[in-house]
Amino acid sequence: MLALGRQLSNRFDVVIAAGNQGEGMALLRQAALCGLRVKALDFQRPSEVTRWLARSGACLIHVHAGIGWEGHELVRCGKAAGLAVVRTEHLPYLLTDPIQKAQYRAMCLSVDQRIAVSQSVLDTHAGQGSGPMALVHNGVAPRGGDAADAKAVRATIAVREHEKLLLTVARLTAQKGHDVLLAAAPAVLAAHPAARFVLVGRGSEQVNIEEAIERAGLQNSIQVLGQRDDVEALLAAADLFVLPSRFEGLPLALLEAMSAGLPIAATAVAGTLEALGLQHPFLARADDPAALAAVIIKALDQPDEAQQAAKAARQRYLSRFTDDGMAAETAAVYADVLSAQSRQGMPQ
Numbered sequence: 368m369l370a371l372g373r374q375l376s377n378r379f380d381v382v383i384a385a386g387n388q389g390e391g392m393a394l395l396r397q398a399a400l401c402g403l404r405v406k407a408l409d410f411q412r413p414s415e416v417t418r419w420l421a422r423s424g425a426c427l428i429h430v431h432a433g434i435g436w437e438g439h440e441l442v443r444c445g446k447a448a449g450l451a452v453v454r455t456e457h458l459p460y461l462l463t464d465p466i467q468k469a470q471y472r473a474m475c476l477s478v479d480q481r482i483a484v485s486q487s488v489l490d491t492h493a494g495q496g497s498g499p500m501a502l503v504h505n506g507v508a509p510r511g512g513d514a515a516d517a518k519a520v521r522a523t524i525a526v527r528e529h530e531k532l533l534l535t536v537a538r539l540t541a542q543k544g545h546d547v548l549l550a551a552a553p554a555v556l557a558a559h560p561a562a563r564f565v566l567v568g569r570g571s572e573q574v575n576i577e578e579a580i581e582r583a584g585l586q587n588s589i590q591v592l593g594q595r596d597d598v599e600a601l602l603a604a605a606d607l608f609v610l611p612s613r614f615e616g617l618p619l620a621l622l623e624a625m626s627a628g629l630p631i632a633a634t635a636v637a638g639t640l641e642a643l644g645l646q647h648p649f650l651a652r653a654d655d656p657a658a659l660a661a662v663i664i665k666a667l668d669q670p671d672e673a674q675q676a677a678k679a680a681r682q683r684y685l686s687r688f689t690d691d692g693m694a695a696e697t698a699a700v701y702a703d704v705l706s707a708q709s710r711q712g713m714p715q
Contacts (some may be wrong), residue, residue: 368394368431370508372403374694379701382425386410413440420448426708427451427701435462439474446477451704455482455503458616459491459637472496479704482697485617487637501700505617506693507684510627512603520600524590530561531667534605534629536598536620537612539570539591544611544634546572549579549589550656551611551663556588558664564589564609567601602627607666607673613653615639617688625684630673632662644683648676 372381383398385391387407395405406423408416420428428445432438432454445452462468475481475496483489484505492500512520526532533555537543545566555562566576566589573591580589595601598620602608608624608631615621615638622642624631633639635650643650649666651658666673 369398369401369403370506370690371429371694371697372398373401373508374690375698376403378698380404382406382423384408410440413444416441417444417447420444420450425450426705427453429697429701430454431457433457435460435471436467439470442474442477451479451708452477453480453482453700453704454478455484456488456492456500456616457484457505459488459614460495461614462495468495479707480700482700485638485641487641488616501696503693503696503700504688505619505622506688506690507619507622507626508690510599510602510623512600512627514603516597516600517604520597521604524565524592526563526565526604530563531559531606532604533562533564533607533609533663534567534601534624535564535609535611536567536601536623537610537618538568539566539573539576541572542613542615543568543570544613544653545576546579547613547634547654547656547659548609548611549576549583549585551660552585552589553583554657554660555663555667556585559667562588562663562667565601565605566591567593567595567598569594598623599627602629605629607632607663609659609663610634610639611651611653611659612636612639617642622684622688625677625680625688628677628681630666630670630677631680632659632666634659642683642688643680647680648672 368383372383375381382404384406385394387409395407398405428450430438430441438454442452442454462471481496481500482503483492483500486502489500489502539545552564577591580586602624608629610618610621610633612634615636617638621639632649634653636653649662651662
């Protein structure tokens, strides 16, 4: 949302709106630091959200959803306020409960256009809602911290010069497969005792992950840093990016690692495959600790091949997954939606 807001702000009057507590406020603080207009909303009071939207002068609301039951109320608020509504799906269609599936289909009837962040997301949503979906790949701003930042951040997390920093940036949830990574770690450490795993992110599984690390006696080899604001420096400091996900839409942290030219070992799930390409040499089956350990070891054993793969991944990023490309495609969706709204005689 921040990347999109920054890139679109020279073409549209953009306001980033989010919940008025917790992660919503953290997002708004980041948006304000980027120079974007922001609005804190109480999503527990949809009538107030609708009134603000109606008074805001907005012509379009863009709702971002991670899972299928998110954002339904916001879609309703947008339509009640007379706005065009665009909704982006960031994850594959995962709903199995009949009531949730019916609620999703009903919500889709109010959406002017849905967007999928990858072809794999689009494929799973096909037929699950009304109308066709647009494909707009996720995009990120280029990453590339300098050597001084990299050296400094390694010092702050006590990773020594000769040690290999294996970085995972992901929400600490079951989807991201941290438990699989922890199960793979002993085999990696047996082959490369100087490997150091660094986990960045927060989420519902953090306590379980920390307890599992302690039970396994891996506190000296695996750190959980929580949420960080120096990810760019961590990417520059790392030797290998590891993403052990069980499923993905099109993972932003992976795109950032690609943009930074960092070697990558990951699981061969749909969104990750779409980002890296089928020929990426360091892919493992999902939910398979032995397979994940094997590709991590292979990447550490073959640094020249890992660097070549990193160069190829960076070229894929530049050609398909930049923030300006994402913004241009999104702007085209907005133009189509607003043009259709104008033809229907609705105010803009």
